[in-house]
Amino acid sequence: MTQAAEPTHTTLRQPLASEFDPAQRPWVYVNGEMYPKGQASVSVFDHGLLYGDGVFEGIRVYNGKIFKLGQHMDRLYECARKIELDLEKHVSRAEMEAIQRRCVQVNGIRNGYIRLVVTRGVGTLGLNPFNCPEPGVICIADQIKLYPEEMYRDGMRVVVAERRKVPVESLDPRIKSLNYLSNILAKVEAIKLGCLEVVMLNIHGQITEGSGDNIFFAKNGELFTPPCDVGALEGITRRFVKDELCPKVGIKCTEKVFGLPELLEADEIFLTGSAAEMIAVRQVDEHTGGKITREHKISDGEGPITAKLRAAFKEVVTGDDVPED
8 A cells, every 4th residue: 555645735835617527515624635426535544543643623614714713723833832742833823814714615614613623644554743744734724513593592411421531631621632532522412412512621630621512600790711721622602702891791700620519509500612612501411321311301492691602702703793703
């Protein structure tokens, strides 16, 4: 078997209108070229495939604007640095942004979702990452829907995962890496119990996040969310809610370390994420070995604080000035 050629990341030329057949969407950027969905692929020697070695971003597109693109790029390049991948050496930020805009353009996306993946690249069958001379870059611009619409109105039921978060000292969850197996296995617990999301604790029993969403809870008119150093991703939507929307609507939001008992006493709970946006949690269940042991009703649906913040969120992302900073 011949090892695949190393990827190159040249700026994409302007496409002709007839080049990209809409019937073959989404057209996917892979290492310098655009491919229709059915032909997009990576080398079997890519360390992203072999070892989950790489980082990624999930980014929303609203009204043709890439929401908080600057912050997503800050995180992507910082996460790459933390895994000893000098991404800037191979792909500049300006080029990475151009790749995303081209994918949005080619696929006719007005409102949608970008999945941007940076792998360690093509290498050998050994673990050594320095045998991979150039990172791989994949960009998909398409649609995504994690939860049914009625859950945004009525709230969702979640379950506390038995599986704990990987300790920060082992693999910091603030690195948005391709190593998501722990989160996936926690989500499997939820799916088997008829839920679509979980609450994950760290090894000390502190609340961290969901399998793919950050967690907020309201009590007596105030809002709280775990600090990321307990084992949660520094979510871009989390930051937007905490630092921009809360001051805008006059709600105090505090980072706080807390455990399950305090969460279960909340007046409201909601989750945030680029794909999930904002969604209320109406019930939190506990289980042992796949059998529900306790059910904790939090609210009848979307509470007033959640509703107020989600309305403010919608106002921003449906407006004419969607922030790309």
